[in-house]
Amino acid sequence: MQVPATLLVALLLLIAAFALGSLVTGASYLEATLPGGLPLGNALTAIGLCAIAGSAVALSARGTVLRMFSVASLVGAAAWLPVSIALAGNLNLNFSGGRGVAWATFTLAVLAAVLGVLVWALAAALLARHRRSGTA
16 A cells, blocks of 8 residues: 555654654653663654655655755765764764764754755645646
């Protein structure tokens, strides 16, 4: 059974909104530790980034430049947690020295990519819907 793209996009954006809301409010459950020692907040951040990027992939048409950038942003979002752990040298993402600056730069680049591609994908989807309706 295939999930309709609009339902998938809505679900992914709901997941991203939950992750963002949790992070912005500083929810106490973010400090919970998952099996293996990873804090839930770090996992939820990675899931939120991937959900945003996945929404752009679901909205973009196959074979387009938008799809290529959407997939690239999803790869970047999926790499965020492993790269963060490698830069920090620990699961809690506690940084020392210049690695914190490198991590902040990488994080901002991933965030800008996923948000930029999502806006692009939403605009393209709205334009395509407008053209299909015959009012263009």
